[in-house]
Amino acid sequence: MTIIKEFLLQLFFTLMPFVMFNVYYRDKAQNYSQKFIMVTSACCLFLSMTFGSSVKEGIFFDIRYIIMYFGIVFGGTRTGIILLLEFVVYRFFLGGEGKWIAMVIMLFTFPLSLLFYKIYQKTSRVALVTFIAGIVFSIVPSIITFSYFDSNYFTDDLAFHMLVIPVQNSFGIWLLISLFNKSVSDKVLFIQFAENEKVKAISHVAASLAHEVRNPLTAVKGFLTLIREKPLERHKLEQYIDISIDEIQRTESILSQYLSISKPLSTQREQTEMSNVLQVIKDVMTPFANMSNVQLEIDKPAFPVWILANQDGIKQILVNFIKNAIEACSDIPKANVSLRLKVEAGHVILVIKDNGIGMNADQINRLGTIYFSTKSSGTGLGLTFSYKVIRALGGTVSVQSGPLEGTVFTITLPMLEK
Numbered sequence: 226m227t228i229i230k231e232f233l234l235q236l237f238f239t240l241m242p243f244v245m246f247n248v249y250y251r252d253k254a255q256n257y258s259q260k261f262i263m264v265t266s267a268c269c270l271f272l273s274m275t276f277g278s279s280v281k282e283g284i285f286f287d288i289r290y291i292i293m294y295f296g297i298v299f300g301g302t303r304t305g306i307i308l309l310l311e312f313v314v315y316r317f318f319l320g321g322e323g324k325w326i327a328m329v330i331m332l333f334t335f336p337l338s339l340l341f342y343k344i345y346q347k348t349s350r351v352a353l354v355t356f357i358a359g360i361v362f363s364i365v366p367s368i369i370t371f372s373y374f375d376s377n378y379f380t381d382d383l384a385f386h387m388l389v390i391p392v393q394n395s396f397g398i399w400l401l402i403s404l405f406n407k408s409v410s411d412k413v414l415f416i417q418f419a420e421n422e423k424v425k426a427i428s429h430v431a432a433s434l435a436h437e438v439r440n441p442l443t444a445v446k447g448f449l450t451l452i453r454e455k456p457l458e459r460h461k462l463e464q465y466i467d468i469s470i471d472e473i474q475r476t477e478s479i480l481s482q483y484l485s486i487s488k489p490l491s492t493q494r495e496q497t498e499m500s501n502v503l504q505v506i507k508d509v510m511t512p513f514a515n516m517s518n519v520q521l522e523i524d525k526p527a528f529p530v531w532i533l534a535n536q537d538g539i540k541q542i543l544v545n546f547i548k549n550a551i552e553a554c555s556d557i558p559k560a561n562v563s564l565r566l567k568v569e570a571g572h573v574i575l576v577i578k579d580n581g582i583g584m585n586a587d588q589i590n591r592l593g594t595i596y597f598s599t600k601s602s603g604t605g606l607g608l609t610f611s612y613k614v615i616r617a618l619g620g621t622v623s624v625q626s627g628p629l630e631g632t633v634f635t636i637t638l639p640m641l642e643k
Contacts, residue, residue, distance in 0.1 A: 231276075232389055232392075232393055234276055235273060235276075235277075235287060235288050235393055235397070236393070236397060236400075238269050238272050238273040238276075238287075238288055238292075239269075239273075239288050239291055239292075239397040239398075239400065239401050240400065240401060240404070241265065241268070241269045241272075242262070242265045242266065242269060242295060242401065242405060243401060243404045243405045243408060245265050246261070246265075246405065246408055246409075247408055249261070250412060251613075253613075253617070255416070256409060256412050256413060256416065257299070257409060257412075259300050259301060259303075259304060262295075262296060262299045262300035262304055263296070263300050263304045263307060263308075266292050266295060266296035266300065266304065266308055267307070267308060267311055269288070269292050270289060270292045270293075270308055270311060270312060270315075271311070271315065273287040273288045273289065273292065274287050274289065274312070274315055274316070274319065284321060284322060284323035284326075285319065285321070285323060285327075286390055286393075288393065288394070288397055289312055289331075290334050290338070290362040290366070290394060290398070291359075291362070291394060291397045291398045291401060292308065293305060293308050293309070293312070293334070293335065293338050294338045294341065294342070294358055294362065294398060294402075295398070295401055295402060295405070296308045297338050297339060297342045298342055298345055298402065299405065299409075302339065302342075305335070305338065305339065305342075309331070309335055312331060313328070313331075316328070326369065326370060326373045329369055329373075330365065330366045330369050330370070333365055333369065334362060334365055334366065337358075337361060337362070337365065338358075338362075341354060341357075341358040341361075351402070351406065352399070352403065355398060355399050355402045355403065356395070356399050358398060359394055359395030359396070359397070359398035359399050360391075360395050362394045362395075362398065363390060363391035363394040363395050364391075366390075366394075367390065367391070415609075442472075442476065445469045445472050445473060448465040448466075448468060448469050449469065452465060452466075493535060494533050494534055494535050495533070495534075495535070495536060496531055496532075496533060496641060497531065497532050497533070497534045497535075497536045497539060498529050498530065498531055499525075499530040499531070499532060499539075499566055499573055499575070500525045500526065500529060500530050500566060501529075502536065502539055502540060502543070503523055503525050503543075503564060503566055503575075504523070504525075505540065506540060506543045506544065506547065506564075507521060507523050507564070509544070510544065510547050510548070510551070513548065513551060514551050514562065517551050517552070517555040517560070518555065518560060519551045519554055519555055519560040519561065519562055520559075520560065520561045520562070521547070521551070521562050521563075521564075522561065522562070522563045522564070523563070523564045523565075523566075524563065524564070524565040524566070525564075525565075525566040526566065526567065526568065530566060530568055530573055530640070531640065531641040531642075532573055532618070532638050532639065532640060532641050533618075533639075533641045534618050534638070535614075538614050539614075541610075541611075541614075542610070542611035542614050542615065543575075545608060545610070545611045546577050546608075546611065546634055546636075547562060547564070547577065549608070550562045550577055550578075550579035550581065550632065550634075551579070552581075553579050553581030553582055553583075553632060554579045554580055554581030554582070554631070555581075556582075557580060557581055557582070559580075560579075560580065560581070561579065561580050562577070562578070562579045563576075563577075563578045563579075564576070564577055564578075565578070568640060571639070571640050571642075572637050572638065572639060572640055573637070573638045573639070573640045574635060574636070574637050574638075575635070575636040575637075575638075576633060576634070576635050576636075577633070577634040577635075577636070578631065578632070578633045578634075579631050579632055580631040581631055581632060582628070582629060583626045583627050583628045583629050583630045583631055583632055584624075584626040584627075584628070584632060585627070585628055588626075589624050589626055592608055592612075592624060615636060615638070618638055618639070619638070619639050620636060620637050620638040620639065621636075621637045622634060622635070622636055622637075623635045623637075
């Protein structure tokens with residue numbers, strides 16, 4: 226029973242990088258970094274060696290070969306060397322009869338890890354390479370240990386050496402690499418789809434902006450034509466020039482706001498004034514609303530409302546919510562989308578309301594789920610990304626809706642005290 230407990234404990238340490246990745250990167254629109262692999266691998270190696278299995282005083286068995294190989298595959302050779310140094314220093318600190326044989330084994334297994342890493346990079350059959358690596362990392366230590374100790378050492382605990390250790394290494398390395406690789410691949414797909422969804426939303430807004438920008442340019446062109454074709458009184462000339470300048474400045478403002486939304490998102494958080502963000506989004510989304518015959522209204526307090534967030538990310542999630550709201554009521558007579566910003570009990574509350582087609586209970590429950598969308602051509606990634614950003618900021622999203630009753634999204638975010 227003790228051996229089983231130790232086996233399960235080591236298996237838990239094996240899966241720690243996978244678990245930590247899914248916890249740490251759950252709400253992030255980015256994938257793992259070399260630093261993350263280095264830190265998690267070092268922690269797992271330390272814990273597995275500290276609580277290693279032992280059937281003889283001074284000789285320890287743990288998942289060092291699994292973590293070493295994992296660190297090299299996902300963190301590179303530099304990570305592998307750092308883990309090797311950690312192992313050498315800590316193994317000598319632990320001491321015991323097995324410290325020298327442990328160094329000999331690592332002298333063989335570390336170059337093998339580098340070899341399998343090179344093969345792993347070049348082949349498409351990564352599962353097979355991982356499985357073979359697990360078998361090799363089970364056989365090589367056993368052969369070297371058997372050559373170093375007398376036969377009684379093995380026969381006294383035959384089940385441990387012939388079953389527990391090989392299963393621990395071969396199954397553990399396959400499980401960790403497979404699960405982590407799957408999580409990383411899913412994260413890559415999510416990031417790509419989220420970016421595609423953003424591009425799609427921005428392209429729709431761009432079409433309406435092109436129409437909106439054309440209006441002031443037409444006005445400017447008309448005034449310039451009048452100025453060129455006939456002489457005008459000075460006050461009339463100045464009036465036409467002032468109007469033209471105002472139209473050009475308005476066009477420049479709209480385009481600047483659009484570009485601020487469409488640029489790539491950063492991960493840096495900063496003090497963000499929500500009333501200003503709301504006004505910017507209204508200016509950008511009003512052309513899209515007009516093109517869809519939807520009236521867009523905002524209601525915001527007269528005083529500044531601050532939060533700590535990535536400003537571009539906040540703008541993007543508002544674009545996602547408002548675009549969905551406009552599309553939901555584009556076929557409704559007297560279609561209306563309203564945004565209301567308020568402050569309650571130290572929280573910033575943003576209410577996005579439309580009088581569109583609404584949703585049933587099942588659709589509401591599935592909102593924010595990858596690949597679910599109420600639109601026939603949608604992927605659901607826009608709202609999935611928005612939900613993740615809001616939750617990463619410590620906020621919440623609630624929905625009230627019913628078929629043909631419209632929809633109300635309530636976004637709650639922590640307020641930054643100034």
